[in-house]
Amino acid sequence: MADTHAHGHHHEESFISKYIFSQDHKMIAKQFLITGIIWGVIGGLMSVLFRLQLGWPLEKFPILETLLGHWAEGGQIVPEFYYALVTMHGTILVFFVLTAGLSGTFANLLIPYQIGARDMASPLLNMLSFWFFFLASAIMFYSLFLPHGPAAGGWTIYPPLSALPQAIPGSGDGMTFWLIAMALFIVSSLMGGLNYVVTILNMRTKGMSMTRMPLTIWAIFFTAIIGVLSFPALLAAALLLIFDRSFGTSFYLADIFIGGEALPQVGGSPILFQHLFWFLGHPEVYIVILPAMGIVSEVLSTNARKPIFGYMAMIYSILGITFLSFIVWAHHMFMSGLNPFIGSIFMVLTIIIAVPSAVKVFNWIATIWKGNIRFTPAMLFAIGFVSTFIAGGVTGIFLGNSTIDIQLHDTYFVVAHFHIVMALSAIFGMFAGVYHWYPKLFHGRMMNSHMGYLHFFATLLTAYGVFWPMHYIGMAGVPRRYYSFENFTTFNQFDGLNAFISACAIIGFAAQFIFIANFFLSIFWGRKSKTLNPWNSNTLEWTTPLEHFHGNWPGEIPEVHRWAYDYSKPGAENDYIPQTTPLTEEELKEPAHH
Amino acid sequence: MAYLIGGIVFVLVLVLLYQIGTVFDLIAINKGQDDLYEKSNKYNALFMLGFMVTFLVGIVWSSVAYSDTFLPESSSEHGRLIDEMFNITLFWTGIIFFITQILLFIFAFKYRMQKGSKRKALFFPENDTLEIAWTVVPAIVLLGLLVIGVKSWNKVMSPPPAGSIEMEATAYQFGWIFRYPGADGKFGKRDYKLIDGTNSIGLDLTDEAAKDDIYTSDVFLPVDVPTLVKIRARDVLHNFYLPHFRVKMDAVPGIPTRFWFKPDVTTVEMRENMKDAEFEYELACAEMCGAGHYNMRRTVTIGTMEEFEKWLSEQVTFASLIDPDKYAMAESTESEMMETEMPSDSIMVENQELTTDSLQIN
Numbered sequence: 001m002a003d004t005h006a007h008g009h010h011h012e013e014s015f016i017s018k019y020i021f022s023q024d025h026k027m028i029a030k031q032f033l034i035t036g037i038i039w040g041v042i043g044g045l046m047s048v049l050f051r052l053q054l055g056w057p058l059e060k061f062p063i064l065e066t067l068l069g070h071w072a073e074g075g076q077i078v079p080e081f082y083y084a085l086v087t088m089h090g091t092i093l094v095f096f097v098l099t100a101g102l103s104g105t106f107a108n109l110l111i112p113y114q115i116g117a118r119d120m121a122s123p124l125l126n127m128l129s130f131w132f133f134f135l136a137s138a139i140m141f142y143s144l145f146l147p148h149g150p151a152a153g154g155w156t157i158y159p160p161l162s163a164l165p166q167a168i169p170g171s172g173d174g175m176t177f178w179l180i181a182m183a184l185f186i187v188s189s190l191m192g193g194l195n196y197v198v199t200i201l202n203m204r205t206k207g208m209s210m211t212r213m214p215l216t217i218w219a220i221f222f223t224a225i226i227g228v229l230s231f232p233a234l235l236a237a238a239l240l241l242i243f244d245r246s247f248g249t250s251f252y253l254a255d256i257f258i259g260g261e262a263l264p265q266v267g268g269s270p271i272l273f274q275h276l277f278w279f280l281g282h283p284e285v286y287i288v289i290l291p292a293m294g295i296v297s298e299v300l301s302t303n304a305r306k307p308i309f310g311y312m313a314m315i316y317s318i319l320g321i322t323f324l325s326f327i328v329w330a331h332h333m334f335m336s337g338l339n340p341f342i343g344s345i346f347m348v349l350t351i352i353i354a355v356p357s358a359v360k361v362f363n364w365i366a367t368i369w370k371g372n373i374r375f376t377p378a379m380l381f382a383i384g385f386v387s388t389f390i391a392g393g394v395t396g397i398f399l400g401n402s403t404i405d406i407q408l409h410d411t412y413f414v415v416a417h418f419h420i421v422m423a424l425s426a427i428f429g430m431f432a433g434v435y436h437w438y439p440k441l442f443h444g445r446m447m448n449s450h451m452g453y454l455h456f457f458a459t460l461l462t463a464y465g466v467f468w469p470m471h472y473i474g475m476a477g478v479p480r481r482y483y484s485f486e487n488f489t490t491f492n493q494f495d496g497l498n499a500f501i502s503a504c505a506i507i508g509f510a511a512q513f514i515f516i517a518n519f520f521l522s523i524f525w526g527r528k529s530k531t532l533n534p535w536n537s538n539t540l541e542w543t544t545p546l547e548h549f550h551g552n553w554p555g556e557i558p559e560v561h562r563w564a565y566d567y568s569k570p571g572a573e574n575d576y577i578p579q580t581t582p583l584t585e586e587e588l589k590e591p592a593h594h
Numbered sequence: 595m596a597y598l599i600g601g602i603v604f605v606l607v608l609v610l611l612y613q614i615g616t617v618f619d620l621i622a623i624n625k626g627q628d629d630l631y632e633k634s635n636k637y638n639a640l641f642m643l644g645f646m647v648t649f650l651v652g653i654v655w656s657s658v659a660y661s662d663t664f665l666p667e668s669s670s671e672h673g674r675l676i677d678e679m680f681n682i683t684l685f686w687t688g689i690i691f692f693i694t695q696i697l698l699f700i701f702a703f704k705y706r707m708q709k710g711s712k713r714k715a716l717f718f719p720e721n722d723t724l725e726i727a728w729t730v731v732p733a734i735v736l737l738g739l740l741v742i743g744v745k746s747w748n749k750v751m752s753p754p755p756a757g758s759i760e761m762e763a764t765a766y767q768f769g770w771i772f773r774y775p776g777a778d779g780k781f782g783k784r785d786y787k788l789i790d791g792t793n794s795i796g797l798d799l800t801d802e803a804a805k806d807d808i809y810t811s812d813v814f815l816p817v818d819v820p821t822l823v824k825i826r827a828r829d830v831l832h833n834f835y836l837p838h839f840r841v842k843m844d845a846v847p848g849i850p851t852r853f854w855f856k857p858d859v860t861t862v863e864m865r866e867n868m869k870d871a872e873f874e875y876e877l878a879c880a881e882m883c884g885a886g887h888y889n890m891r892r893t894v895t896i897g898t899m900e901e902f903e904k905w906l907s908e909q910v911t912f913a914s915l916i917d918p919d920k921y922a923m924a925e926s927t928e929s930e931m932m933e934t935e936m937p938s939d940s941i942m943v944e945n946q947e948l949t950t951d952s953l954q955i956n
Binding site: 063078079080083152153154158160161164167168253254255256257258262266267268269270271304305306307308309310311312313335336337340343344347348351352354355358359361362363364365366368369370371372373374375376380383386387390391394395397398401402403404406407409410411448449450451453454457460461464468469472475476477479481482483484485487488489490491493494497513514516517518521525527565567568569570575 | 597604605608609611612614615616618619620622631634635637638639641642645648649652653656657660663664665666673675676677679680683684687688690691694695697698699701702705706707713714715716717718719720721724725728729732733736739740743744746747748750751766767786787789796828829830831833835837838840841842843844846847848849851872873874876878879880881882883884885886887888889891
């Protein structure tokens with residue numbers, strides 16, 4: 001369809017079909033990205049608010065009462081609102097920023113560009129995917145202003161807490177809105193994911209065999225497969241929860257006495273929900289991290305001017321991670337009363353997943369070894385990604401071990417672990433991607449490099465400043481999701497450290513506005529790239545013209561003759577050879593790299 | 595108004611920063627460099643190196659500074675197993691962490707693109723030996739950790755040894771109700787539909803075993819005796835968490851869970867060790883349970899068997915709380931009953947003032 005669609009001729013498109021209900025993958029990518037950035041600011045601001053409480057629990061901040069009204073009476077956030085904030089912070093960052101914002105942006109931007117297609121297999125489905133996400137966003141956003149507040153039972157929405165408004169005010173309307181928004185979100189994610197898989201399998205240009213695809217595409221491909229296979233489990237979990245909440249069923253509820261009455265539900269199992277939730281919830285962290293891994297592989301190779309090391313090993317390790325990501329979910333439930341034997345099986349599977357992860361790390365490090373490194377802002381973030389992925393990855397070996405998890409489960413050690421390995425790393429990958437492909441998003445304009453450097457170092461320092469000390473607090477046994485530690489002598493000995501963390505969080509949050517200013521100002525003031533291919537990259541997207549039009553290439557789609565990583569190849573004139581360059585006589589004789 | 599001005603200043607600062615950045619970008623280009631990155635490359639590489647030093651030195655320094663608080667002294671047998679597992683893991687992952695971080699940042703610094711240098715990157719796309727090496731070596735280390743891990747896990751999760759005493763902890767929003775089985779050593783049946791203002795756990799008093807079940811508002815356990823804790827929840831998920839004993843288990847409505855452990859340091863000994871006369875072992879909730887989640891503290895006291903029996907004898911039965919007229923007052927104390935194996939329907943002394951808080955139904 002796409003092929004007949006545009007053969008060089010520009011459509012005159014109306015404002016609405018070009019900017020709003022656009023079916024062009026590039027515009028949809030921008031829509032996802034900008035929505036994601038807005039969510040990022042909201043979610044980040046929430047963390048600043050609850051860090052104020054944790055950093056200075058006895059302090060009053062009159063500005064909070066001005067802003068939040070009865071949620072911060074006397075200038076201090078009330079517990080109900082504190083829990084709403086941590087719940088929404090998690091929901092927003094995991095789903096709306098790091099799933100939709102990251103996958104939505106880069107899958108849409110890069111799949112057609114890098115495989116050489118004029119658009120997605122179904123541009124219509126692609127457009128719907130964004131608008132379902134937008135609808136989900138609008139509903140989730142609205143839930144923030146409900147009289148009893150948004151959902152407040154944790155982003156994992158474990159019933160019975162999430163099922164019973166008597167248990168916490170946020171489980172009333174807030175939870176209803178949460179469930180509706182997430183159901184729409186899942187629909188959006190499924191439409192996107194199916195489209196990505198189909199497009200990658202069917203619409204590669206001539207010569208673009210699977211093993212010539214850039215690793216970004218491989219990563220997105222597996223991400224989409226994980227999403228398509230695991231999100232339905234969350235949808236099922238959410239539907240059953242809706243039944244329990246509204247129609248008196250007892251899938252998850254049993255033997256509950258609350259609010260002075262014994263509820264009629266018997267026979268349900270809260271553990272069932274946890275299984276269903278984590279059947280998505282764990283693959284979800286790979287949905288978040290794999291696209292970042294793909295972006296980082298591409299950015300490291302391009303800017304080290306060196307082929308990605310172990311291209312096939314990278315693909316196999318993604319494949320391994322994808323497969324294993326489906327069979328490790330119960331490591332979130334070691335302390336839920338799970339049968340210890342099942343616990344030990346999940347411990348083994350969980351620890352195994354560290355192997356492909358380690359392979360990736362060593363390959364990235366080998367990629368920059370003896371490279372010729374150009375520190376673009378994207379490259380800085382890519383190296384930062386490898387650092388955070390290591391730092392957060394090794395603590396996974398502690399937590400995946402169910403014996404150690406007895407002590408560390410639900411402490412700040414866990415908070416430190418998943419924020420570093422998943423949140424920071426994925427955000428770093430996302431930043432790397434934005435800085436790297438900005439010229440493709442905004443017609444050849446470049447982001448300001450020096451602001452990018454400042455943004456990177458400010459972010460790296462404050463990010464570690466926030467999350468590293470959390471290991472120590474967690475190792476002392478301090479539980480997460482505590483509004484205050486004043487009641488416990490065991491937990492109440494880290495005032496100084498908590499204030500330090502909060503200070504870093506506030507500075508780190510403020511530093512993100514360097515990025516936001518850079519992003520939005522560069523749309524208008526950014527330096528125009530002198531060439532089509534500002535980073536001297538091999539991949540196909542850099543052969544498209546600066547001006548966007550639906551169809552990507554004005555003439556024929558270029559044919560691909562080689563893999564994406566011929567950087568600094570001996571005998572070649574330049575230190576890069578675009579994928580469209582035919583193989584030379586000598587190259588034909590040597591065994592193919594792929 | 596002040597906030598508005600502050601906001602405007604913030605935006606202006608950002609715009610100013612952007613302009614300064616643009617000037618830097620343009621200067622770099624105007625100096626005739628073919629690539630913007632050659633000048634800034636040196637500084638970025640140095641900053642990377644500087645970051646690495648700050649980061650790694652900071653880690654070592656802060657680890658030493660806070661080492662006193664890491665894993666507070668374990669007061670249970672299996673807790674030391676967990677700590678040992680933690681330390682072994684820390685050792686191996688620590689090595690991997692430092693090696694990979696140092697290589698990453700050193701390579702980034704060393705192999706930076708340099709002004710005027712004609713050096714090209716090494717074309718080195720793959721090497722099977724290396725791939726196999728860094729697949730197999732981590733796999734072996736992890737296998738070692740797994741073997742120890744599964745072994746200790748099975749030990750910790752093994753069935754409670756004979757001679758264990760039992761207690762039951764019931765979590766509710768936001769507190770705990772504890773039950774000891776009384777002289778018969780058996781817990782009476784409970785049914786959540788029987789819960790009301792006085793019957794806080796829904797004890798079924800038609801069950802003979804229920805009549806001597808003892809209610810307590812805090813925990814007291816004998817030292818060096820394995821204790822099996824039966825864990826229940828009345829409303830939402832909670833978690834029975836004893837940081838000093840390395841005990842953590844969810845309390846699940848409708849599904850009883852359990853955890854056994856052997857405390858081996860008494861509260862008095864701990865107070866001496868810590869040089870803190872007010873030290874108390876604490877029980878906390880470690881599963882998000884609502885607005886009062888952070889507020890479910892109870893104290894846990896570990897004493898000698900004699901102290902434990904004396905303490906238990908001073909507690910009241912659930913029966914006397916539920917139906918004070920029928921199950922009131924008796925002469926014997928709990929400790930005597932335990933020694934003499936009195937019939938389970940014998941009556942308990944009520945010599946402790948009940949706090950309204952401890953029985954409050956939320």
